[in-house]
Amino acid sequence: MLNKTRGRPRGNPDTKARIAEAARELFLERGYKGTTVRAVAAEAGVDSALISYHFGSKQRLFGQSLNLLCVESTALDQALQGDQAGLADRLLTSVTSLWDATAPTENRMALQDDDTMRAFRDYLESELLVRVAEFLGGPDATERATAAVGVIGGLIFTRSLNPIRSIAALPSAEVRRIFGPALRAALHARARQH
Template sequence: MLNKTRGRPRGNPDTRARIAAAARDLFHAHGYPGTTVRAVAAAAGVDPALISYHFGSKQGLFSQSLNLLCVDPTALDQALRGDQAGLADRLLDSVTGLWDAGVPAENRMAVRDDETMRALRDYLDGELRLRIAEFLGGPDATERATAAVGVLGGLIFTRYLNPIRSIDALSPADVRRVFGPALRAALHARPRRP
């Protein structure tokens, strides 16, 4: 008779930590786009399904292994639901909600670590830009997504990583009011014809 149990898989309790350490090394070495879930699993000596079990996705693995909880895959998924007209507000709410929940000292430590900053830049320029472009659609979607990531990256840098006092002092509602017009213009601008 087989005795199958439900719940957490049996095994070494440090599996999650081993996966996170392997992921951190690979993200630092190869950046976000150059790191695959299979490569992390191989480096950690685990089945790739365990990464999904412990971290949910590559994005979840990235954010948790580098302690960048601001890169929460579910928050991006939620921001990309709904109409295009409300996208700017949803993205700004996502950024402020995630980064404001973080520990400021930990956020600022990321600036001192070149590899973490490179991995964050890779994520912003890769995953975030591509997902926004896909959501927007159209021939100029990549250009608009690039501009949007510029606005969001600027907000992240000047509010959380290397704060400018006047931007750091804004409430989340004020962030939406102040940065919303620039982000809406980036998201919805149409290229000028020559």
């Protein structure tokens, strides 16, 4: 007997939307860290393989279900490839590329909701910070990743949520030129001497 809940359902074009809606509810209720792909699948009444099929990853599901177009899993994955010396430039390139691909008002509207903001902060802390710290390695990796996420999060917030006109109006190349040194300093700061 075939398991009817596995694989891509036939004749049900609303599956992706149903998954996104279930994910949105859970992310807003439980935050990024507290929401699992299995829980989303159970809430949507689908096999978790369908989440991979439609969204590819938890991070992409998060960004699409909350309409946070500034969150894109492949951009972060690409930024975390290569040497540590180029990480700041790759992170800034991924953030500004996502800005260039979306209208600023789309992210701004999504981030105006308090629950979405809470889930986004949870994402920055439990996904971005953790992955950057793992990439950096060493005893002070979490401290350096925290500083880096502060710079990146600040850029996202001042561009998307509550824009500072002088920052929001900067072309991507200027954002990378101006904020690159601060991000490099955060990522490559020496451990404090005690």
